[in-house]
Amino acid sequence: MNTSLLEYISTIIPKENLFVEEPMNQRTTFRTGGNAEILIEVETEEQLKQLIIFLNKIEEEYHIIGNGSNLLIGDRGIRGAILQIGSRMSKLEVYGTTIVAGAGVLLSQLAAFAAKNKLSGLEFASGIPGTLGGAVVMNAGAYGGEMCQVVTKVKVMTYEGEILELDHETMEFQYRNSVIRNKKFVVLEVEMSLELGDQKEILAKMSELSSARKEKQPLEFPSAGSTFKRPEGHFSGKLIMEAGLKGLQIGGAQVSEKHCGFVINRDHATSADILEVIRTVQDRVFENAGVKLEMEVICLGDF
Numbered sequence: 001m002n003t004s005l006l007e008y009i010s011t012i013i014p015k016e017n018l019f020v021e022e023p024m025n026q027r028t029t030f031r032t033g034g035n036a037e038i039l040i041e042v043e044t045e046e047q048l049k050q051l052i053i054f055l056n057k058i059e060e061e062y063h064i065i066g067n068g069s070n071l072l073i074g075d076r077g078i079r080g081a082i083l084q085i086g087s088r089m090s091k092l093e094v095y096g097t098t099i100v101a102g103a104g105v106l107l108s109q110l111a112a113f114a115a116k117n118k119l120s121g122l123e124f125a126s127g128i129p130g131t132l133g134g135a136v137v138m139n140a141g142a143y144g145g146e147m148c149q150v151v152t153k154v155k156v157m158t159y160e161g162e163i164l165e166l167d168h169e170t171m172e173f174q175y176r177n178s179v180i181r182n183k184k185f186v187v188l189e190v191e192m193s194l195e196l197g198d199q200k201e202i203l204a205k206m207s208e209l210s211s212a213r214k215e216k217q218p219l220e221f222p223s224a225g226s227t228f229k230r231p232e233g234h235f236s237g238k239l240i241m242e243a244g245l246k247g248l249q250i251g252g253a254q255v256s257e258k259h260c261g262f263v264i265n266r267d268h269a270t271s272a273d274i275l276e277v278i279r280t281v282q283d284r285v286f287e288n289a290g291v292k293l294e295m296e297v298i299c300l301g302d303f
Protein backbone atom coordinates (compact mmCIF):
# COMPACT_ATOMS: atom_id res chain seq x y z
CA MET A 1 0.00 0.00 0.00
CA ASN A 2 1.57 3.29 -1.00
CA THR A 3 2.27 6.06 1.48
CA SER A 4 -0.24 8.57 0.13
CA LEU A 5 -3.05 6.04 0.68
CA LEU A 6 -1.81 5.48 4.18
CA GLU A 7 -1.74 9.20 4.77
CA TYR A 8 -5.35 9.48 3.60
CA ILE A 9 -6.46 6.59 5.85
CA SER A 10 -4.74 8.25 8.81
CA THR A 11 -6.98 11.30 8.31
CA ILE A 12 -10.02 9.04 8.95
CA ILE A 13 -8.59 6.72 11.61
CA PRO A 14 -6.78 7.68 14.83
CA LYS A 15 -3.13 6.59 14.84
CA GLU A 16 -3.59 4.14 17.70
CA ASN A 17 -6.17 2.16 15.67
CA LEU A 18 -3.92 1.78 12.65
CA PHE A 19 -1.35 -1.04 12.31
CA VAL A 20 1.04 -1.32 9.38
CA GLU A 21 2.53 -4.72 8.48
CA GLU A 22 0.60 -6.24 11.37
CA PRO A 23 1.53 -9.90 12.15
CA MET A 24 -1.70 -11.85 11.82
CA ASN A 25 -0.42 -14.60 14.12
CA GLN A 26 -1.24 -12.09 16.88
CA ARG A 27 -4.80 -11.67 15.61
CA THR A 28 -5.92 -15.26 15.00
CA THR A 29 -6.53 -18.17 17.35
CA PHE A 30 -4.45 -20.48 15.10
CA ARG A 31 -1.50 -18.16 15.92
CA THR A 32 -0.17 -18.48 12.36
CA GLY A 33 -0.09 -16.34 9.24
CA GLY A 34 1.95 -13.55 7.69
CA ASN A 35 1.46 -9.80 7.93
CA ALA A 36 -1.52 -7.72 6.94
CA GLU A 37 -0.37 -4.75 4.87
CA ILE A 38 -2.58 -2.60 7.04
CA LEU A 39 -4.96 -3.46 9.84
CA ILE A 40 -7.54 -1.01 11.13
CA GLU A 41 -9.43 -1.41 14.38
CA VAL A 42 -12.71 0.23 13.43
CA GLU A 43 -14.30 2.34 16.13
CA THR A 44 -17.42 3.93 14.61
CA GLU A 45 -19.92 3.41 11.79
CA GLU A 46 -18.84 6.71 10.27
CA GLN A 47 -15.19 5.57 10.10
CA LEU A 48 -16.27 2.32 8.52
CA LYS A 49 -18.40 4.10 5.95
CA GLN A 50 -15.60 6.45 4.94
CA LEU A 51 -13.12 3.57 4.74
CA ILE A 52 -15.38 1.34 2.64
CA ILE A 53 -16.25 4.13 0.21
CA PHE A 54 -12.59 5.12 -0.10
CA LEU A 55 -11.24 1.58 -0.51
CA ASN A 56 -13.90 0.76 -3.11
CA LYS A 57 -13.16 3.96 -5.01
CA ILE A 58 -9.45 3.21 -5.32
CA GLU A 59 -10.20 -0.50 -5.91
CA GLU A 60 -8.10 -1.59 -2.95
CA GLU A 61 -8.87 -5.03 -1.54
CA TYR A 62 -10.24 -5.23 2.01
CA HIS A 63 -11.44 -7.93 4.39
CA ILE A 64 -13.57 -7.78 7.50
CA ILE A 65 -12.53 -9.79 10.53
CA GLY A 66 -13.79 -10.19 14.08
CA ASN A 67 -11.73 -12.10 16.63
CA GLY A 68 -9.93 -14.26 14.03
CA SER A 69 -11.17 -17.48 15.65
CA ASN A 70 -12.32 -19.10 12.41
CA LEU A 71 -9.56 -17.91 10.09
CA LEU A 72 -6.45 -19.42 8.53
CA ILE A 73 -4.26 -16.64 7.17
CA GLY A 74 -1.63 -17.43 4.53
CA ASP A 75 2.03 -17.34 5.59
CA ARG A 76 2.76 -14.77 2.90
CA GLY A 77 0.26 -12.38 4.43
CA ILE A 78 -2.70 -10.40 3.15
CA ARG A 79 -2.67 -7.59 0.63
CA GLY A 80 -4.90 -4.59 1.12
CA ALA A 81 -6.64 -3.63 4.32
CA ILE A 82 -8.04 -5.69 7.17
CA LEU A 83 -10.92 -3.95 8.93
CA GLN A 84 -11.31 -5.46 12.37
CA ILE A 85 -14.69 -5.12 14.09
CA GLY A 86 -13.71 -5.79 17.68
CA SER A 87 -13.74 -4.38 21.18
CA ARG A 88 -14.04 -0.80 19.96
CA MET A 89 -17.56 -1.61 18.71
CA SER A 90 -18.94 -3.56 21.63
CA LYS A 91 -21.96 -1.83 23.12
CA LEU A 92 -24.36 -3.92 25.21
CA GLU A 93 -27.91 -2.82 25.99
CA VAL A 94 -30.93 -4.62 27.42
CA TYR A 95 -34.63 -3.79 26.98
CA GLY A 96 -36.79 -6.32 28.84
CA THR A 97 -35.95 -9.65 27.25
CA THR A 98 -34.23 -8.08 24.24
CA ILE A 99 -30.48 -7.49 24.01
CA VAL A 100 -28.99 -5.12 21.45
CA ALA A 101 -25.23 -5.50 21.09
CA GLY A 102 -22.39 -4.21 18.94
CA ALA A 103 -20.84 -6.64 16.46
CA GLY A 104 -17.48 -6.47 18.24
CA VAL A 105 -18.68 -7.79 21.59
CA LEU A 106 -17.21 -11.20 22.47
CA LEU A 107 -19.71 -14.04 22.84
CA SER A 108 -18.32 -14.78 26.31
CA GLN A 109 -19.13 -11.18 27.38
CA LEU A 110 -22.53 -11.34 25.71
CA ALA A 111 -23.47 -14.61 27.43
CA ALA A 112 -22.30 -13.24 30.80
CA PHE A 113 -24.36 -10.05 30.22
CA ALA A 114 -27.44 -12.15 29.40
CA ALA A 115 -26.93 -14.22 32.56
CA LYS A 116 -26.50 -11.05 34.66
CA ASN A 117 -29.88 -9.89 33.34
CA LYS A 118 -31.46 -13.31 34.05
CA LEU A 119 -31.93 -13.96 30.34
CA SER A 120 -31.70 -17.45 28.92
CA GLY A 121 -30.90 -18.49 25.32
CA LEU A 122 -27.20 -17.66 24.94
CA GLU A 123 -25.73 -20.25 27.31
CA PHE A 124 -24.52 -22.32 24.32
CA ALA A 125 -22.43 -19.37 23.05
CA SER A 126 -20.44 -18.67 26.21
CA GLY A 127 -17.45 -20.85 25.21
CA ILE A 128 -17.23 -19.83 21.53
CA PRO A 129 -14.22 -17.50 21.26
CA GLY A 130 -15.56 -15.19 18.54
CA THR A 131 -17.28 -11.82 18.26
CA LEU A 132 -21.02 -11.45 17.87
CA GLY A 133 -20.51 -10.23 14.28
CA GLY A 134 -18.47 -13.30 13.34
CA ALA A 135 -20.98 -15.56 15.09
CA VAL A 136 -23.93 -14.10 13.18
CA VAL A 137 -22.10 -14.38 9.84
CA MET A 138 -21.18 -18.02 10.57
CA ASN A 139 -24.45 -18.84 12.37
CA ALA A 140 -22.19 -20.21 15.10
CA GLY A 141 -23.62 -22.96 17.25
CA ALA A 142 -22.85 -25.55 19.88
CA TYR A 143 -24.60 -28.06 22.13
CA GLY A 144 -27.95 -27.70 20.36
CA GLY A 145 -27.95 -23.89 20.25
CA GLU A 146 -27.37 -21.68 17.20
CA MET A 147 -27.27 -17.92 16.73
CA CYS A 148 -30.30 -18.12 14.40
CA GLN A 149 -32.44 -19.22 17.36
CA VAL A 150 -32.05 -15.86 19.12
CA VAL A 151 -31.24 -13.26 16.44
CA THR A 152 -34.21 -11.10 15.42
CA LYS A 153 -32.59 -8.16 13.61
CA VAL A 154 -29.15 -7.40 12.20
CA LYS A 155 -27.95 -3.92 11.33
CA VAL A 156 -25.40 -4.04 8.51
CA MET A 157 -23.39 -1.75 6.27
CA THR A 158 -23.43 -2.53 2.58
CA TYR A 159 -20.54 -2.47 0.12
CA GLU A 160 -21.64 1.09 -0.76
CA GLY A 161 -21.62 2.28 2.86
CA GLU A 162 -25.44 2.22 3.24
CA ILE A 163 -27.03 1.03 6.47
CA LEU A 164 -29.66 -1.72 6.23
CA GLU A 165 -31.68 -3.56 8.86
CA LEU A 166 -32.16 -7.23 8.07
CA ASP A 167 -34.87 -9.27 9.72
CA HIS A 168 -34.49 -12.92 10.63
CA GLU A 169 -35.87 -14.18 7.31
CA THR A 170 -33.63 -11.94 5.20
CA MET A 171 -30.59 -13.29 7.05
CA GLU A 172 -31.09 -16.69 5.31
CA PHE A 173 -29.40 -18.55 8.14
CA GLN A 174 -28.06 -21.97 7.24
CA TYR A 175 -25.71 -24.42 8.91
CA ARG A 176 -22.57 -22.28 9.58
CA ASN A 177 -23.60 -19.70 7.01
CA SER A 178 -25.84 -16.70 6.40
CA VAL A 179 -26.60 -14.19 3.68
CA ILE A 180 -23.84 -11.88 4.97
CA ARG A 181 -20.92 -13.84 3.53
CA ASN A 182 -22.29 -13.80 -0.01
CA LYS A 183 -23.31 -10.13 0.09
CA LYS A 184 -20.12 -8.72 1.63
CA PHE A 185 -22.13 -6.83 4.27
CA VAL A 186 -20.51 -5.72 7.52
CA VAL A 187 -22.44 -6.59 10.68
CA LEU A 188 -22.69 -3.55 12.96
CA GLU A 189 -25.29 -4.40 15.56
CA VAL A 190 -27.50 -7.34 16.46
CA GLU A 191 -30.85 -7.58 18.23
CA MET A 192 -31.57 -10.82 20.10
CA SER A 193 -34.73 -12.06 21.73
CA LEU A 194 -34.20 -14.14 24.88
CA GLU A 195 -36.34 -15.61 27.63
CA LEU A 196 -36.51 -14.75 31.29
CA GLY A 197 -34.82 -17.54 33.23
CA ASP A 198 -33.44 -18.54 36.57
CA GLN A 199 -29.98 -16.99 36.96
CA LYS A 200 -28.58 -19.95 38.93
CA GLU A 201 -29.74 -22.37 36.23
CA ILE A 202 -28.33 -20.18 33.44
CA LEU A 203 -24.92 -19.99 35.16
CA ALA A 204 -24.97 -23.72 35.93
CA LYS A 205 -25.64 -24.51 32.25
CA MET A 206 -22.76 -22.26 31.15
CA SER A 207 -20.42 -23.90 33.61
CA GLU A 208 -21.52 -27.40 32.54
CA LEU A 209 -20.87 -26.59 28.87
CA SER A 210 -17.50 -25.05 29.70
CA SER A 211 -16.46 -28.25 31.51
CA ALA A 212 -17.63 -30.34 28.55
CA ARG A 213 -15.45 -28.24 26.22
CA LYS A 214 -12.41 -28.55 28.47
CA GLU A 215 -12.87 -32.29 28.69
CA LYS A 216 -13.45 -32.97 24.98
CA GLN A 217 -11.60 -30.22 23.08
CA PRO A 218 -7.83 -29.55 22.79
CA LEU A 219 -8.15 -26.04 24.26
CA GLU A 220 -4.52 -26.16 25.40
CA PHE A 221 -3.36 -25.74 21.76
CA PRO A 222 -4.08 -22.96 19.26
CA SER A 223 -6.79 -23.88 16.74
CA ALA A 224 -9.87 -22.49 15.04
CA GLY A 225 -12.26 -24.95 16.68
CA SER A 226 -13.84 -27.60 14.46
CA THR A 227 -11.87 -27.51 11.23
CA PHE A 228 -14.57 -29.12 9.10
CA LYS A 229 -18.32 -28.69 8.75
CA ARG A 230 -20.39 -31.61 9.97
CA PRO A 231 -21.18 -33.72 6.89
CA GLU A 232 -24.80 -34.76 6.59
CA GLY A 233 -25.35 -38.02 8.50
CA HIS A 234 -21.78 -38.18 9.86
CA PHE A 235 -19.41 -36.67 12.40
CA SER A 236 -16.14 -35.42 10.94
CA GLY A 237 -14.12 -36.39 14.04
CA LYS A 238 -15.33 -39.99 13.78
CA LEU A 239 -14.63 -40.19 10.03
CA ILE A 240 -11.12 -38.84 10.60
CA MET A 241 -10.47 -41.30 13.41
CA GLU A 242 -11.76 -44.21 11.29
CA ALA A 243 -9.40 -43.19 8.49
CA GLY A 244 -6.53 -43.72 10.95
CA LEU A 245 -5.56 -40.07 11.06
CA LYS A 246 -5.64 -39.39 14.81
CA GLY A 247 -2.39 -37.59 15.69
CA LEU A 248 -1.33 -37.20 12.04
CA GLN A 249 1.38 -34.51 12.08
CA ILE A 250 2.88 -32.48 9.25
CA GLY A 251 5.45 -29.90 10.33
CA GLY A 252 4.00 -28.30 13.45
CA ALA A 253 0.34 -29.01 12.62
CA GLN A 254 -1.54 -32.03 13.90
CA VAL A 255 -4.90 -33.78 13.91
CA SER A 256 -5.64 -33.47 17.62
CA GLU A 257 -5.25 -36.67 19.59
CA LYS A 258 -7.97 -35.47 21.95
CA HIS A 259 -10.57 -34.57 19.28
CA CYS A 260 -9.95 -35.58 15.66
CA GLY A 261 -12.28 -32.85 14.37
CA PHE A 262 -9.70 -30.24 15.42
CA VAL A 263 -6.51 -29.53 13.47
CA ILE A 264 -4.22 -27.85 15.98
CA ASN A 265 -1.07 -25.76 15.94
CA ARG A 266 0.88 -28.29 17.96
CA ASP A 267 4.36 -26.80 17.76
CA HIS A 268 5.19 -23.61 15.84
CA ALA A 269 3.12 -24.67 12.82
CA THR A 270 2.89 -22.55 9.70
CA SER A 271 -0.42 -22.01 7.93
CA ALA A 272 0.99 -24.15 5.10
CA ASP A 273 1.47 -27.04 7.58
CA ILE A 274 -2.12 -26.65 8.76
CA LEU A 275 -3.46 -26.54 5.21
CA GLU A 276 -1.47 -29.64 4.28
CA VAL A 277 -2.93 -31.56 7.21
CA ILE A 278 -6.40 -30.38 6.16
CA ARG A 279 -5.91 -31.48 2.52
CA THR A 280 -4.46 -34.84 3.60
CA VAL A 281 -7.43 -35.43 5.90
CA GLN A 282 -9.89 -34.53 3.12
CA ASP A 283 -8.20 -36.92 0.66
CA ARG A 284 -7.85 -39.82 3.08
CA VAL A 285 -11.40 -39.54 4.47
CA PHE A 286 -12.74 -39.48 0.93
CA GLU A 287 -10.70 -42.60 0.04
CA ASN A 288 -11.80 -44.36 3.22
CA ALA A 289 -15.47 -43.38 3.50
CA GLY A 290 -16.40 -41.61 0.28
CA VAL A 291 -17.34 -38.46 2.23
CA LYS A 292 -16.10 -35.01 1.18
CA LEU A 293 -15.17 -32.97 4.24
CA GLU A 294 -15.78 -29.28 3.68
CA MET A 295 -13.74 -26.73 5.60
CA GLU A 296 -15.53 -24.67 8.22
CA VAL A 297 -12.37 -22.58 8.72
CA ILE A 298 -12.01 -19.71 6.25
CA CYS A 299 -8.71 -19.21 4.36
CA LEU A 300 -7.55 -15.66 3.67
CA GLY A 301 -4.44 -14.21 2.04
CA ASP A 302 -1.48 -15.72 0.22
CA PHE A 303 -0.28 -19.21 1.10
Ligand SMILES: Cc1cc2nc3c(=O)[nH]c(=O)nc-3n(C[C@H](O)[C@H](O)[C@H](O)COP(=O)(O)OP(=O)(O)OC[C@H]3O[C@@H](n4cnc5c(N)ncnc54)[C@H](O)[C@@H]3O)c2cc1C
Pocket residue numbers: 029063064065066067068069070071085103127128129130131132133134135136137138139140141142180181185186187188219223224225226298
Ligand atom coordinates in the same frame (compact mmCIF):
# COMPACT_ATOMS: atom_id res chain seq x y z
C1 LIG B 1 -11.36 -23.23 20.59
C2 LIG B 1 -12.44 -22.87 19.62
C3 LIG B 1 -13.71 -23.36 19.77
C4 LIG B 1 -14.72 -23.03 18.86
N1 LIG B 1 -15.97 -23.54 19.04
C5 LIG B 1 -16.95 -23.22 18.17
C6 LIG B 1 -18.28 -23.73 18.37
O1 LIG B 1 -18.57 -24.43 19.31
N2 LIG B 1 -19.22 -23.40 17.44
C7 LIG B 1 -18.95 -22.62 16.36
O2 LIG B 1 -19.85 -22.35 15.57
N3 LIG B 1 -17.70 -22.11 16.16
C8 LIG B 1 -16.70 -22.39 17.04
N4 LIG B 1 -15.45 -21.89 16.84
C9 LIG B 1 -15.16 -21.08 15.63
C10 LIG B 1 -15.34 -19.55 15.80
O3 LIG B 1 -15.16 -19.16 17.15
C11 LIG B 1 -16.71 -19.09 15.31
O4 LIG B 1 -16.89 -19.37 13.92
C12 LIG B 1 -16.92 -17.58 15.52
O5 LIG B 1 -18.26 -17.28 15.28
C13 LIG B 1 -16.04 -16.71 14.61
O6 LIG B 1 -16.11 -15.37 15.10
P1 LIG B 1 -14.90 -14.35 14.90
O7 LIG B 1 -15.32 -13.03 15.43
O8 LIG B 1 -13.65 -14.90 15.45
O9 LIG B 1 -14.85 -14.28 13.30
P2 LIG B 1 -13.56 -14.33 12.37
O10 LIG B 1 -12.89 -15.63 12.52
O11 LIG B 1 -12.75 -13.11 12.55
O12 LIG B 1 -14.28 -14.27 10.94
C14 LIG B 1 -15.09 -15.33 10.50
C15 LIG B 1 -15.91 -14.87 9.29
O13 LIG B 1 -16.83 -13.87 9.71
C16 LIG B 1 -16.62 -12.64 8.98
N5 LIG B 1 -16.87 -11.55 9.93
C17 LIG B 1 -16.39 -11.43 11.20
N6 LIG B 1 -16.93 -10.33 11.78
C18 LIG B 1 -17.73 -9.75 10.86
C19 LIG B 1 -18.57 -8.59 10.84
N7 LIG B 1 -18.71 -7.78 11.91
N8 LIG B 1 -19.26 -8.31 9.70
C20 LIG B 1 -19.14 -9.10 8.60
N9 LIG B 1 -18.37 -10.20 8.55
C21 LIG B 1 -17.69 -10.52 9.67
C22 LIG B 1 -15.20 -12.72 8.45
O14 LIG B 1 -15.07 -11.96 7.26
C23 LIG B 1 -15.06 -14.21 8.18
O15 LIG B 1 -15.68 -14.53 6.95
C24 LIG B 1 -14.42 -22.19 17.75
C25 LIG B 1 -13.13 -21.67 17.60
C26 LIG B 1 -12.14 -22.00 18.53
C27 LIG B 1 -10.76 -21.41 18.37
